[in-house]
Amino acid sequence: MVTTISDGLVPWPAEYVERYVRAGYWAGRSLGELLRQAADRTPDAFALIDPAAGVRLRHAELAERADAAAARLRALGLRAGDRILVQLPNGWEFVVLTMACLRAGVVPVMALPAHRRGELSHLARHAEVAAIAVPDRLGDFDHQKLAHQLAGEPGGPRHVLVAGDQLITGSVDLRALCAPSEHPDDDRVASAGAPPASGEVAVFLLSGGTTGLPKLIARTHDDYAYNARASAELCRLRADSVYLVSLPAGHNFPLACPGILGTLLAGGRVVMLPSPEPARAFATIAAEGVTHTAVVPAVAGRWLEYCAGQGVGQGADRGAGQGAGQGADRGRRSEQVRTLRVLQVGGARIADELARRVRPVLDATLQQVFGMAEGLLNYTRLDDPEQVICGTQGRPLCPDDEVRLVDELGRDVPDGEAGSLLTRGPYTPRGYYRATEHNARAFTPDGWYRSGDICRRTPEGYLIVEGRDKDMINRGGENVSAEEVENLAYRVPGVRQVAAVGMPDPELGERVCLYVVPRPGAEVTLAEIRQEMAAAEVARFKWPEHLITVAELPVTKVGKIDKKALRADLATRSRAAPESTRRPIR
Ligand code: OOB
Numbered sequence: 134m135v136t137t138i139s140d141g142l143v144p145w146p147a148e149y150v151e152r153y154v155r156a157g158y159w160a161g162r163s164l165g166e167l168l169r170q171a172a173d174r175t176p177d178a179f180a181l182i183d184p185a186a187g188v189r190l191r192h193a194e195l196a197e198r199a200d201a202a203a204a205r206l207r208a209l210g211l212r213a214g215d216r217i218l219v220q221l222p223n224g225w226e227f228v229v230l231t232m233a234c235l236r237a238g239v240v241p242v243m244a245l246p247a248h249r250r251g252e253l254s255h256l257a258r259h260a261e262v263a264a265i266a267v268p269d270r271l272g273d274f275d276h277q278k279l280a281h282q283l284a285g286e287p288g289g290p291r292h293v294l295v296a297g298d299q300l301i302t303g304s305v306d307l308r309a310l311c312a313p314s315e316h317p318d319d320d321r322v323a324s325a326g327a328p329p330a331s332g333e334v335a336v337f338l339l340s341g342g343t344t345g346l347p348k349l350i351a352r353t354h355d356d357y358a359y360n361a362r363a364s365a366e367l368c369r370l371r372a373d374s375v376y377l378v379s380l381p382a383g384h385n386f387p388l389a390c391p392g393i394l395g396t397l398l399a400g401g402r403v404v405m406l407p408s409p410e411p412a413r414a415f416a417t418i419a420a421e422g423v424t425h426t427a428v429v430p431a432v433a434g435r436w437l438e439y440c441a442g443q444g445v446g447q448g449a450d451r452g453a454g455q456g457a458g459q460g461a462d463r464g465r466r467s468e469q470v471r472t473l474r475v476l477q478v479g480g481a482r483i484a485d486e487l488a489r490r491v492r493p494v495l496d497a498t499l500q501q502v503f504g505m506a507e508g509l510l511n512y513t514r515l516d517d518p519e520q521v522i523c524g525t526q527g528r529p530l531c532p533d534d535e536v537r538l539v540d541e542l543g544r545d546v547p548d549g550e551a552g553s554l555l556t557r558g559p560y561t562p563r564g565y566y567r568a569t570e571h572n573a574r575a576f577t578p579d580g581w582y583r584s585g586d587i588c589r590r591t592p593e594g595y596l597i598v599e600g601r602d603k604d605m606i607n608r609g610g611e612n613v614s615a616e617e618v619e620n621l622a623y624r625v626p627g628v629r630q631v632a633a634v635g636m637p638d639p640e641l642g643e644r645v646c647l648y649v650v651p652r653p654g655a656e657v658t659l660a661e662i663r664q665e666m667a668a669a670e671v672a673r674f675k676w677p678e679h680l681i682t683v684a685e686l687p688v689t690k691v692g693k694i695d696k697k698a699l700r701a702d703l704a705t706r707s708r709a710a711p712e713s714t715r716r717p718i719r
Contacts, residue, residue: 138214138240138334142351143564143572146580150332153559156533158363159355163328164335165199165236167358168397169321172196175372175400182404182421183225192400194313195229200324201314202233206264209292209305213238213329215263216337218256218290220244220276222268223382223405226296228393229311230266231336235354238329242337242349243383246271247611250279250670255346257283257290259567260337265290266307269297277304331355338385338506340565341605341612345620349566350506356560357389358398360510363530365395367512368425368475368500372400375472377418377426379409380610385506386427386479396425411439419469426476427502429610430483431641433476437487437494440466473497475515479504479526480610481642482598488523501526503598507582508561509534511596525595526588534558536596537581538588551599554588555581604696606633609641611674615696618677621669622647622662627655632686632694636679636703647677648699650685657682681706 145153153159160167172180176193183189190198211217217234219241221227234241242260244253246268257265265283267276280293281303295304314320329335331354340348352360368391370376376396380387382405389395396403404421406414409432417423428436442463476491479502491499503511503526511527529536538552539545546552555577557563563580564572576582585603588596606613615633622631630650635643651657659680666676687698 138216138351138566141567142334143562143576145563149557149559153355153533156559158359158531158533158559159331160358161331161355162358163235163238163331163333163354164358164361164394165203165232165238165324165354166328167362168199168232168235168394169196169325171398171400178372178400179402180397181225181228182402184404184417184420185407186225188225190225192397195232195397197314197317197321198229198311199232199236200317200320202229202311203237203239203324204314204316204320205310206233206237206239207323209264211237211239211263211292213327214240214333216240216242216260217294218242218244218253218260218262218265219383220246220248220253220265220267221296221382222246222271223378223407224268224296225405226266226307226311227382228403228405230294230307231393232397233311235335236324236328238327238333240334240337241383243339243388245339245381245383245672247381247672247674249274249672250282252347252672253279254283254286256339256349257286258288260349261288262290264292264294266294266296269295269299277301280304329354331358336388337566338383338388340506341614345614345617348568348571350508351562351566352560353562356508356562357394359531360508360560361389361391361394362398364389364391364510364512365399367391367514367530368395368477369515370396370399370401370425374399374401374425375404375421375423376401377404377406377414377421377423379406379414379432380427380429380480386477386502386504390427390477390479390502390504390510392427409436411435415439415466415469418473419471422472424472424474426473428476428478429480430478430487431481431609433478433483433491434487434640436476437490440470440494442466467494467496470495470497475500477502481607482526485523489519492519499523503527503586503596505584507584509536509556509558509582509584510560513595521593521595524597525591526598528593528595529558531558531560534561535581536590538590543577548590548592551587551589553602554584554586554596556584557581606635606643606645608635608643608645608674613645613675617671618645618647618666618675621665621671622649622677624669625657625661625665627651627657627661629655630686630694632696632699633677634696634699634703637707644678645675646679646681646703648681648683648686650683 172192180192294307296307335354442459513527587600604615618633636646687695
């Protein structure tokens with residue numbers, strides 16, 4: 134039996150719908166229509182640049198290609214409400230396909246390039262996808278082959294769309310699907326004639342998830358359009374703004390905070406780059422006049438080092454940044470980023486010290502972004518005083534975002550005290566997709582999302598992220614579910630008990646560390662654990678990078694593994710032997 138999307142959704146209660154509509158947050162238009170309208174306002178301005186592919190599209194051309202691609206998706210048999218698993222690198226095809234979906238009412242499920250069969254197979258089944266879109270290869274990984282394997286599974290995708298020049302039999306050429314229209318007027322009329330309703334699902338985002346595999350977050354056209362539009366206004370994006378995408382484009386941050394969608398809605402220009410590697414990112418910022426971009430703290434750190442003439446770039450800049458050349462490099466590199474006005478940093482907490490270096494080194498305004506795929510976005514404002522910009526993670530985007538900080542018993546804590554963050558609002562859905570059991574834990578009965586973040590609130594209403602009470606490891610902005618890692622580690626025969634915790638790391642914030650109690654007489658190595666992760670085909674960022682063997686694990690009074698005690702143990706170990714504890718695996 135084929136189920137429809139709405140079977141698994143948790144709607145906002147009617148009184149909230151009314152409130153959000155009345156306040157104007159929900160505009161009652163699909164994202165596809167809003168994007169088309171924006172394109173009509175500045176048709177001749179450049180909208181999308183993919184330097185690696187040599188593609189430069191104006192707003193009118195991009196909108197036309199999106200409508201053509203929507204028509205071609207329909208010709209393949211895809212209908213409004215069908216889902217498509219999107220696992221594309223940062224390139225022009227990602228943008229055209231996403232816009233086509235938003236026009237046709239086909240719902241993209243935003244996977245990350247790092248995902249492997251474990252995650253993709255789960256997502257394909259859970260969302261019952263009709264199609265999958267992948268590159269032919271990325272690095273040494275054959276995405277096309279895996280996509281066809283998934284298509285061969287029962288209930289797997291019917292169509293495999295591939296971006297690349299090594300297409301095999303049975304693949305649909307995604308570049309041809311995204312090519313200019315043969316009948317622009319007809320395609321436009323076809324899209325305009327049947328826009329998805331604004332309360333329908335526009336995209337599925339992935340939650341980092343505290344339990345097992347990623348959860349799906351259904352973002353509606355109304356809520357996600359507000360998310361992108363209000364973020365764009367807050368960041369002062371305009372028609373002359375140029376936004377650089379170097380984080381994985383399917384992540385909420387570069388997609389809509391304000392990201393690709395916010396930039397296009399503002400009539401601005403999006404530049405796609407496959408990675409944030411400093412030498413290339415700086416060269417692109419210079420070549421395209423980039424004004425805004427979003428990075429995670431680890432990348433911000435690398436950019437700051439590079440700009441100050443310390444980092445040794447890869448590629449063209451290899452070998453630079455040393456000795457007498459350093460001063461010249463510094464001057465040249467800061468000249469490269471002259472146009473950059475706003476550096477958004479989020480995904481993980483940036484150290485205050487690093488935050489303070491952004492303005493002097495890059496001559497750009499730092500904007501801290503504390504957000505989540507589940508909705509709530511907190512931003513520092515561009516004109517906030519420097520101590521707010523550098524010392525807080527911002528305040529909510531919307532006046533109707535509701536935020537509570539509560540103690541263990543669910544009582545509100547006073548300003549200045551740490552509490553667990555609960556939230557509701559016009560762009561924070563009331564439940565995960567098809568996850569009744571999990572929703573009962575992740576949401577309160579009256580619809581507050583338990584983010585699992587421990588925060589303090591300043592008297593001015595800004596949040597400071599102090600830690601987490603969710604069992605998650607934040608590896609440079611990638612959220613890793615401890616439970617998922619533990620479940621896989623239990624497959625190793627010599628393992629009696631395991632616990633995954635975040636090991637503090639100067640570069641990434643945290644890395645995955647596994648405590649192991651071996652079975653009597655057995656020995657468990659990191660290599661075996663990683664072999665198991667490889668066998669399960671899960672994303673590499675989840676693989677433990679450090680293993681500590683212990684005779685037993687500490688437990689709390691109720692008999693649960695005491696992760697606080699383990700984190701304290703890790704801290705003691707790294708003080709005692711910083712090198713061996715911290716050494717990352719490359
Ligand atoms: C963003 O979204 P997700 O869904 O990948 O991760 C959300 C979680 C938050 O609950 C929090 O634990 C952590 O990531 N986080 C931060 C943070 N931003 C996110 N922790 C401390 N400081 C920050 N600035 O990561 C995301 C989504 C939209 C915009 C920006 C980030």
